[in-house]
Amino acid sequence: MTNPSLPCPCGRSIKDKPLSYKECCEPYHLGSIPPDPESLMRSRYSAFVLKRHQYLIDTHHPDYLNGLSVQILDQENHTHWLALSVNKSSSEQNKGMVEFHAWYRADDGLDAIHEISDFVKQDGRWWYTQGEQLLPKYPKRNDPCVCQSSKKFKQCCLK
Numbered sequence: 319m320t321n322p323s324l325p326c327p328c329g330r331s332i333k334d335k336p337l338s339y340k341e342c343c344e345p346y347h348l349g350s351i352p353p354d355p356e357s358l359m360r361s362r363y364s365a366f367v368l369k370r371h372q373y374l375i376d377t378h379h380p381d382y383l384n385g386l387s388v389q390i391l392d393q394e395n396h397t398h399w400l401a402l403s404v405n406k407s408s409s410e411q412n413k414g415m416v417e418f419h420a421w422y423r424a425d426d427g428l429d430a431i432h433e434i435s436d437f438v439k440q441d442g443r444w445w446y447t448q449g450e451q452l453l454p455k456y457p458k459r460n461d462p463c464v465c466q467s468s469k470k471f472k473q474c475c476l477k
Contacts, residue, residue: 322338351442356416399420400421
């Protein structure tokens with residue numbers, strides 16, 4: 319369990335003030351319905367970080383699960399997640415898209431899942447369907463670090 323007063327793993331902020339887990343993704347993990355594809359994607363990222371695997375199954379459109387289960391996620395989730403960067407998101411009527419980088423620490427250094435995720439809205443609820451994997455776009459040396467440390471990339475995760 320996470321402390322609900324700590325910053326939310328998804329990194330959402332309002333006016334540069336990070337939202338707490340309690341203010342951000344916890345309500346979705348407890349049953350509230352995310353209002354848009356970006357909120358759903360952020361809550362799914364937080365669920366990966368917090369190992370709330372049932373939530374991932376519950377928000378994945380059943381037609382696209384392809385055998386994915388809580389048991390499979392329990393076996394494969396040993397990733398050390400660092401941060402989420404949302405590149406862009408959009409929705410029109412019953413279809414949505416979110417492009418993001420989910421940064422993590424790998425055995426050989428920094429890596430990311432760079433994905434364009436597709437979402438559909440059915441019966442008033444957004445569902446994740448599938449995603450297109452892309453090569454990660456790493457920050458430049460003097461850009462802010464992806465881990466949100468306030469340091470430059472070259473002085474932090476690039477090392």
